[in-house]
Amino acid sequence: MNKNLLIQDLGLKDYKETWDYQEALFKEIIDIKIKNRREDAGLETPNHFLFVEHPHVYTLGKSGDFDNLLVSEDYLKKIGATFYKINRGGDITYHGPGQIVGYPIIDLENFFTDIHKYLRFLEEMVILTLEEYGIKAERSPGETGVWLDVGTPFARKICAMGVRASRWVTMHGFALNVNADLGYFDNMIPCGIKGKAVTSLNVELGSIEVPISEVKEKLLKHFAQLFEAELKQKTEASG
Incomplete structure (x- = not known):
């Protein structure tokens, strides 16, 4: 089992370009798994972790309700935002500058084969990171993601999650609001x-403006601990 995690920070990048790149990495892993099954090739499957910030964009999961977008697509154009219906789980979410988006594209067979455990580990990574800033974050029963003050009138979400998995390979991931403009929500x-x-x-x-790079380091540290992964920086340019 390959527990190396190839880290790549894409900076500020268009949502559709990043989605296409995710799909290419996802397909690469799936193709290796199919070859291994058909030919007993014994090839290792890579694990990727992409960090990115997106220009303003709204995305709707495959089971989401379009009515949860409260404005017209013409209005979105006026405010410089885009909209995509995509192939992850979950409903509608927003991505924009000041938000850390993380896309682990990993073969869970390198770690464990349990999609619910995977989601809980992603939540735990964020909970442990926020704890380092003195913030008590938690899960909300039946609602994927990370929340504050669950069970009170002041409950609020700080991190959204939505993933896709096929043949135990994951894509999409989480979006943690760090210095985000909350007006877009x-x-x-x-x-x-x-x-x-x-x-x-x-x-x-x-x-207080929070250094994005500092938060990313903490997220990676906790991801590596939870998944018992080895972090490796991916240096070649994305394609």
């Missing part, structure tokens, strides 16, 4: 859950 019903607010790390810390 007003254009939708986040994750299709009515009456729940959204927050960002900098808001919780008193509007």
Whole structure:
């Protein structure tokens, strides 16, 4: 089992370009697994972890309700945002500058074959990271992602999650609000859950700008610990 995790930071990158890149990496792993099964090739499958920030974009999961987007696509154009219906689980979410988006494209057979455990580990990675900033984050029963003040009138979501998996290979991932402009969330019903607010790390810390690179380092540290993975920087350019 290959527990090396190839880390790549794509910086600020268009959503569709990143999606296409994810699909290419996803297909590469699937193709290796098919070859191994058909030919008993014994080839290792790689594991990737992409960090990215997207220009303003709204994405709707395959089972999502379009009515959870509260504005027209013409309005989105006016505010410089785009919209995509995509092949992950979950409902509608927003990505934009100041938000850390992480896409682990990994072969779970290198780690464990349990998609629920995978999601819980992603949540735990974020919970442990926020704990380092003195923030008590938690899970909300029946609602994937990471929340604050669950069970109170002040419940608010700080990290959204939605994944796709096939043949135990994952794609898509999580979106953690760090220095995000929360006004963009007003254009939708986040994750299709009515009456729940959204927050960002900098808001919780008193509007202090939080270094994105610092948060990424903490996320990776906890991911590596939870998955017992070895971190490797991927140096070649994405294609």
